[in-house]
Amino acid sequence: MADILTSMYQAHTSPGNRRYAKMKSPFLYSNDDLGTASHTVEYAQSIQIDMTESSYDTLIADITTIHNLPDVRRNSFNNYSEYVRKETKEERIRKNNPSVALAYERYKTILQLVESHYE
DSSP, rough: HHHHHHHHHOOEEEEEEEEEEOOOOOOEEEEETTOOOEEEEEEEEEEEOOOOHEEEHHHHHHHHHHHOOOOHHHHHHHHHHHHHHHHHHHHHHHHHHHHHHHHHHHHHHHHHHHHHHHH
């Protein structure tokens, strides 16, 4: 996941300053007649993510887009992974090929003009 954050959103990750506790499933002592439950606690280290505000806004927009895709709701992990791979590949192509980036911007402009006609 850190690679995706770095490549798509120019984010940097590092260990965070917090630890989170999560209760594991309770288990019963077998030698206790009352069946006393005992919980174990699992700790997880937090991750700190540093990115620009515009990259954060882009990330939130992307998550919203992914969340609203019908296929993602049915097959969330597989479709999400495929969507992210496709978007990452397309972003890299646009970044490395200025003519493709320009054509993509023109495409988005034309699409917005056509969409406004239907509103």
